[in-house]
Amino acid sequence: MKNKAIRTILYFAMFTVVYSCKVEPKKIDYGNNHCHFCDMTVVDKTHAAQYVTRKGKAYMFDAVECMMNSLNQDKNEELMEFLLVADYANPGNLVDAKTATYLISEKIKSPMGANLSAFSSKETAQKQLSDKGGKLFTWTELKSKFAE
Secondary structure (H helix, E strand, O other), rough: HHHHHHHHHHHHHHHHHHHOOOOOOOOOOOOOOOOOOOOOOOOOOOOOOEEOOOOOOOEEEEOHHHHHHHHHOOOOOHHHEEEEEEEOOOOOOOEEEEOOOOEEEOOOOOOOOOOOOEEEOOOOOOOHHHHHHEEEOOOOHHHHHHHO
């Protein structure tokens, strides 16, 4: 009976450790979270971003350009488990930054003035490009642009 109780306790402890180590994105608390890069309050659901380290620490950004500048400054992209950007077409919905399509258009203002918006769908980004003008970028192209 004693061995069974010990096994149950050990099983529960292992389950707790494994479950507590799960790395996931955090919900952005719009109006309360502050940008990790510029310290402005994150309020814009169409331009916010977040990265989460492999250790589970989440960093919020008020604009995609702030996340890009932070990644360039710290040279730490390889330490990230998640890189997420707000889908401009679906405010508040965060999508994988590496698969998003980006549009820089002077007709779509972003919080920090880079006029940078992310889209989960290339087709939606192309439609916005047709309507607003500007230039489309992939994640790799955007990283190069911000590294200049």
